[in-house]
Amino acid sequence: MFDNAKTKYASDQVIISALSGDEDSSRETALVAARAADDRKADNILVLRVSEVSYLADYFVIVTGFSQAQLRAISQAISDQVELELQRLPLRIEGQNDGNWVLMDYGDVIIHILLPEERDFYKLEAFWGHAERVRWQS
DSSP states (O other), rough: OOOGGOOOOOOOHHHHHHHHHHOHHHHHHHHHHHHHHHHHTTTEEEEOOOOTTOOOOSSEEEEEEESHHHHHHHHHHHHHHHHHHHOOOSSSSOTEEEEEEEEEEOOSSEEEEHHHHHHHHHHHHHHTTTSSSEEEOO
16 A cells, blocks of 8 residues: 655745746656656556646646556656656645545646546546647657
């Protein structure tokens, strides 16, 4: 079982710098997250540049996992890899204990990790379909 007490979150100072971050660091965070999700066998990975169509974030990363355990593993891999490569911690993570939809908030990048049923129901990529799709694979 996932121990939420071990999850690290960004401090207030890091939050302020994340909210005033630049487009390149936002893009890099999204790409690192997508690759980390791929390493944990996430499916249908989509990176959207939403900065032109929303004030919520610069990028959304949307991925599918096939079990609650895989959702937690994907979110942990993303958190670990972003911290390792970019020295960034999420501002918050929601849904790790519920397991149908994990949301990771980095301020400028929001990562959605969903079970197939949730992804089909909420259709985030359709809702944000006017956003630019970003190639994340090399």
